Amino acid sequence: MPAIPVRYGRVLEIVGDLLKVHVPPAGSDTAEPPACLGDLAAIASADDGAGTESLAQVLKIDGERVSLQVFAGTKGISTRTKVRFLGHGPRAICSENVLGRIFAGTGELIDNGPALTTDREVEIGSPTVNPVERELGARMIRTNVPMIDVFNTLVESQKIPIFSVAGEPYNQLLGRIGIQADADVVVFGGLGLIYDDYHHFRRAFEDAGVFARTAMFVNFASDPIVERLLVPDMALAVAERFAVEGNKRVLVLLSDMTAFADALKEVGIAMEQVPANRGYTGDLYTQLAQRYEKACNFAGGGSLTILSATTMPGDDVTHPVPDNTGYITEGQFYLREGMIDPFGSLSRLKQHVASKTTREDHKDIMNVMVRLYADSKEAEQKQAMAFELSEHDEQALTFGRLFRERFMDLDVDMTLEAALDLCWQTLAECFRPEQLFMKQQLIDRYYPTETGAGEAAEREGTRVADAAQ
Structure with missing residues (x-):
């Protein structure tokens, strides 16, 4: 126009x-x-x-x-x-040429590269896809992060946040997933980033050799607030075109959506809007849903998956931003003390892929591992209160330590199949087959018979005794 x-x-x-x-x-x-x-x-x-x-x-x-x-x-x-x-809204450049480029919140290039003035532009903020044109996500996105792949599987077309607090390595986790995820295109949206975080993402993508399939939209903490509001729409508009027109599997990374909500609040104050819960605008849910609902598995096309970081002020999950986000998204990953918490984390779409498109033991091993880890936490409480521990408690304590070292540590990097094998190995080191309460056919096929039951527990007892001496 x-x-x-x-x-x-x-x-x-x-x-x-x-x-x-x-x-x-x-x-x-x-x-x-x-x-x-x-x-x-x-x-x-x-x-x-x-x-x-x-x-x-x-x-x-x-x-x-x-x-x-x-x-x-x-x-x-x-x-x-x-x-x-001007007679039109903000626009984003949409072509293959945006891959490997870095844009500001306004859509302008900030990487000192060649201009893209002749490339096609699309208006941002378009409506979400008609439900009739959506298909149910049933394909796993592999990340090589065991706490995600095994216990809370990420599925194509899913929208899921990482709930965390300031100081936790959520940006490092987000960048690692962007590098290791089996996606065709990665679109990153940074909201209110400090330069160190921006440099981390850019350096990580470049060092891993995936920058050529990545487009970055970055708003720095020193940039205007209104540009922060445009970043998610810019990133999602480009991602949607790649998914619909290019049949690509697109992963969108957004950090941090709390900064987006805070920007909404500042603009609302300037607009003299009546504040709602804790000063945020009354349409906070709608504003978040308009972005998250862009996640879609397009009928006859590709897919758009959204993984965001959402910081919780004061580690308060009832804060308006995580509270509203939880109603919109299909689960969440809780990042606490540098680890993904298996109890607070949830993927509501994992049942569509676990043991259906993945190995047959995936669903059962996932449930057993989390149940036994819960037993280990109870055993730790009993030990702290000087209660007498049973044989199962001793086994559970050893299992809990191995579970944290082998699976919860964010530095662990392994495929889903390797992680499932390690799950069986860990179970066999701590428990006898009859203690697992699993299908016998799975135990017969996967339980490592060469490992003596309780072997790790005996080694743990020896280690504790040596440390005491």
Whole structure:
């Protein structure tokens, strides 16, 4: 759509990065409506409307009052500033050329590479896919992270967050999954990143040799807040085109969605919206759902999977951001003390692949391992209170230590099949077959008979005795 040449110059109010201008009714100066919600506008730096222009976006239309969020901030803007509406919303470049490139939240290239001015652009923020055009996800995305592949399998078209707190290595985990996941295209969206985190992601993708299939949209902590709101839409618009038109298996990584929600809150305050729970806007659920519901397994096309990081202020899962996110997504990964917690983590789609498209023992071994790890936590509590421990408690204590070392450590890197074999090996080192309460046919096929039952428990007892001496 061609740019509308009409300029409007009556600035009513400047509040923070918000600019409110008077726009005459449609038909007074132009045959077309001068502004639409979500459209872009160009704001001239000079009073006469000439010179350098900065971008802004229409956030609210109240009669003849139009509120604009200025991307670069309102510093230097006077009340005699001229505004020109462009007639379209923010757009993202969508072609094979975006792979291996880095963009700002506005969609502009920031990697000093060649321009992509001739590439096709698509508007962001399109509606989610009609449910009729969706297919049920039934294909596993391998990550080589045992706590995900074995216990909370990531499935194509799934939307799932990593719940964590500041200081936990959630960005390291997110980057590792992006590198090791068996996806055709990875689209990364960074929201409010400090430079160290940005450098970590870029260096990790480059060192692993996957940068050529990765597109990055980055908003730094020092960048304008409104650009932070555009990053998820930019990343998802590009990912959706690769999935629909290119039949690609696309993985979208977003970090951190709490920064996105905080940006919504700041804009809401500037817009004088009535705050809801803890100061967040009342449409927080809708805003998050509009992004997460982009995850889809397209009928006759590819798939779009969303994995995000969501920090919980004060490790409070009832905080509005994780609380609303939990209602939208299909499970979550809890990252605590540098490990994925098997109790708080959940993948609601894992039943579609466990023992169906994966090895037959996957579902049973997953359930038994978590049950016995729960027994080990109970045994640790009994030990801490100086209660007498049973034989099963002693075995469970040894099992719990091995479980943390072999599976929960984020440095562990192994395929699903290798992890399942190690699960059987760990069970055989700590428990006898009859203690597992599993299908006999699985025990006959996979239980390592050459390993003596209780062998590891005896070694653990010896180790503790030696340490005491």
